Amino acid sequence: MNNFLVLIPARAGSQRLPDKNLRNLEGKPLIGYSIEYAKENDFEDIVITSNDPRVLDYAVKRRVQTVERPDALAGDEEPVFTAIQHAVSQLQKQYDAVILLQPTNPLRPKGLLKEAIAIFEQEACDSLMTVSRNEHKLGTISNNRFTPYNYKMGQRSQDLEPLYYENGLLYIFKTELLKEGKLLGEKNYPLIVDHPFAEIDIDTEADFKKAELYMKYFK
Template sequence: MKNYLVLIPARAGSQRLPGKNMRSLGSKPLVGHSMTYAQELGFEHIVISSNDEKVLEYAQQAGVEVIERPDAFAGDEEPVVTALQHAVNQLKKKFKAVILLQPTNPLRPKGLLKEAIATFEREDCDSLMTVSRNERKLGTISNNCFTPYNYKMGQRSQDLEPLYYENGLLYIFKTELLNQGKLLGEKNYPLIVDHPFAEIDIDTEADFKKAELYLKYFK
């Protein structure tokens, strides 16, 4: 794990759920779940990038390296790639790849990261992202008329063409992609995750309540 850098971006200023990164989910703050997930696998290089003093202090107390993120890289419209670029430049070390763990996806299957790294190395890909199958009947609405998009009226759900969504559980990408302002390369491997945790992405109070239930009932 020496050649991998685990980056956890945790900016302050959430509009829909203020202070969410330090809000307790179970026995630890939201951001703590991603930190612990990486620590349990023995990564040597785990870094929190944040402009939130409470997050930085919590990470330091947990033995995780911190990088104070400039407010210029922490706005609502700022892409996460700029924060990651800043963090890697501050470290001034060379890594084979970066593992991105977002605090808003705090619940992950235990063996997922180990499987992802093994797949990333076996497939020799530029990047890897986790995806899950969408089994809903989707359509568009125009002039108050619903038009099916991925199915035909009357078609059974189990007969739908397989479609997948980006669940955000984790990403792995070669560091050179960051220099190009990218997280995903041309050779991007989609690792399929079939687990209830893939449904959790916390942006609202309802999302948080759902995460509390899933943490309690799923492993």
């Protein structure tokens, strides 16, 4: 049985949707959904890493541990990896694995986390990520010419070769991977999620409005 840390990264300074981590979604700030999801799954070791004092204050009021992220690790071009690495290094307790919950994915199927943990342990994975099938006909454009990428012209959508995308709902990875400078290991399990919530990843106003609609429809 692994010793898990739930880590929620929530930096300030989003350009496309300002203050999105505190944006009110159906009566609750965006970051509140990831916190509650962790608590609903009986996790007590939950850490928020942020350079936003308001986010840190919100977390403290909900009895969640915080790590103040240096501004140098919170720029637009800074990968989330450095924030995770910094947060884990600041903790006194040692963990076998980290569960990463991003605030931009507030809607998650109820049983998903338990299923992911069970697979992570049964398969002895280095890491696990959630993916969903892409059923679009994709292509490239060069010199105003469209060239099919994953299909042939006239091919039916249902006959496409299965392709998948990272939906961002959750990640699990062994803490030791951080020492190697990565989050996903050689033995990385792609957990397929066939649920409308996998379509929600909030980065723009349109994404936020879509999340509001999904909440009302699937409530």
